[in-house]
Amino acid sequence: MAAPASPVLLFTDIDEPGLRTLEVYERRGGYSSLRKALAMTPEEVLEQLKTSAIRGRGGAGFAMGTKISFLPKGGMDKYLVCNADESEPGTFKDRELMQKTPHMLLEGIVIASYAAGTSRAFIYIRGEYELQADMLDAALAEAHAAGYVGENVLDSGHSLSLVVHRGAGAYICGEETGLLDSLEGKRGNPRLKPPFPAIQGLYQGPTLINNVETLATVPAIIAMGGDEYAKLGVETSTGTKLVSVSGHVKRPGNYEIELGIPSREIIYGLAGGPPDGREVKCWFPGGSSSPVLKAEDLDIPYDFNSLAAAGSMLGSGAIIVVDDSTPILDVAMKVAKFYRHESCGKCTPCREGTNWTVKMLERIDAGEATPMDIEIMASVQEHIIGNCLCVLGDAMAMPIGSMIAKFRDEFEAHIEAARARNGLGAGAPAQDAV
């Protein structure tokens, strides 16, 4: 398939030797967007971000400009937090950015902090990303020495202190309020919302939280202008997006695409599709938290609204492809076990629901289940959704629910086959019923 000519904003020459150093980054025009932004008023910078209509790249897809405008005006301590926890299974785009072009992220953070009026910023990076955190630390030291970060940035009067904070391995800390608690040095339990972090976040102050990719796009938006950026992509999903493709594909990796191209083009055109002789069985369009889609959905345009209309979501932009050699039960089991492990335990529907779902799946696999258990499992999912402080439980319930809905025949066949192995016929009463 002919490769589509797509604009490249974030990945431009990303493997250029030394791009992660200030010298090469500046030679390529780095930090000129910051100079341009500092010559404008913060309101003008914010206006550019609003015009660009960029939506958050972390998962929820909330408009970045709108989010900034929620921060109250005034001289109180305000914070900017860059969410670099990137632990959604299947997602590894931020890793590539932070490792290879950390200055782009730092430049975006300084510009965003200028627009939002925050004087303190933190990058919360997951503890497993040691290499990337080292790269960020080195880049931050260079940026500090060059006056791009710190007191009175480039004599503009804007000051920003920036700290790279390493997490210690917890998926829930990618949830924004869990992240804030973790950054405050506590267990990463999510908080009740509202108040939203924009009003009361880190250390009780107004806090802007954005994903790495969102912030790294800011220099490009300022450089080309908000209207030009908005011409990329489609109306409700502007710009380019980094997509992490993994699972059963020939060329797994990160690709920068223009939003709105057919999903087939990403999975087959860029990533090469499943291994020869196999077919796509299902795919997660936005990390393991997104409801699965089937092969017939491959022509859906890859953008926020089209995927939402198809009953799934773009999420963090992580496509996981599962081919027809894998039983759906194995996929469901992996997903459910992950969320069981990562549930923080604060809300009952999530803590117990994830645990129950794993047990139901184990019963199915062991041949102890009846078809009625599928109904029970589906109803457990319905009772999790919307009933917790954060969406971790939903993040299991949505894909599991979609697998049950779309592959019910296979679940039933699995039950029958496993029961037959146990000497329980299709019509035999359940021996295990209590």
Next chain:
Amino acid sequence: MSTPEQKEIVETTEALEREAAGVVEGPVRRYAHGSRVPGWDQPADLEKEPAEIPGVGGSPSPTVPEDLRAEIEAHLAKYPDRHSAALPALAAAQRVHGWCSPEAIEQVACVMRVTPAYLDSVATFYDMLETSPVGRHSVYVCTNISCSLCGADELLEAVRRAAAASPDGAAEFNVRGFECLGACDIAPMASVDGVYVGPLTLEDVPQLLDDARAGRPVLPDKQLARRLVADPHANSQEYPLHAPEPARRGS
């Protein structure tokens, strides 16, 4: 008391009552259908007095290694609220002590001026903070969905077997199946002392462990640090025309 279920409930209730009365015995019995929150079956010593902040108000002050104290104090200075330094401080103590031992926790508590119980509550939440003694070299094999589709479960088994056969056994390697490590492009992969390597085959396992044991860069040709981006449009020039990134050694 006829059915096994009823019997279990009675036995467990009695065990819980004994525990509530202060009788601490072994892993605590919990209802089998309960959720498995880490630490759910660890007994609580109800006789123990709550620990105070070490070195404050007359409680004895532990000896903290100078380097560790300096590192924790540097972390404390970075944040508006000193509690924020808990994760970096515990990670630093773990590097010194090998795990978050009671001794390590006490030292961090002393420098941070917080109670050991507070740090305990933090340490038990995070996967990378070890609350029991572990092997010197950490080998985290990612077993999440993308990696398991590419054979991570077999890989983890092979690493476990090879590590168990190592002469120094459990003291040498801390092999764990880990949740998504964010490197699904090199699936199946592992993080060896913090260095990402992949895609791994079963044949790589002996070399991987040997390298870690010897303190050499682990599987230099398979390190993530050296991998180029997959996107064919990303680079306008032909890379690499340069020497590859230096291989990394584990921390």
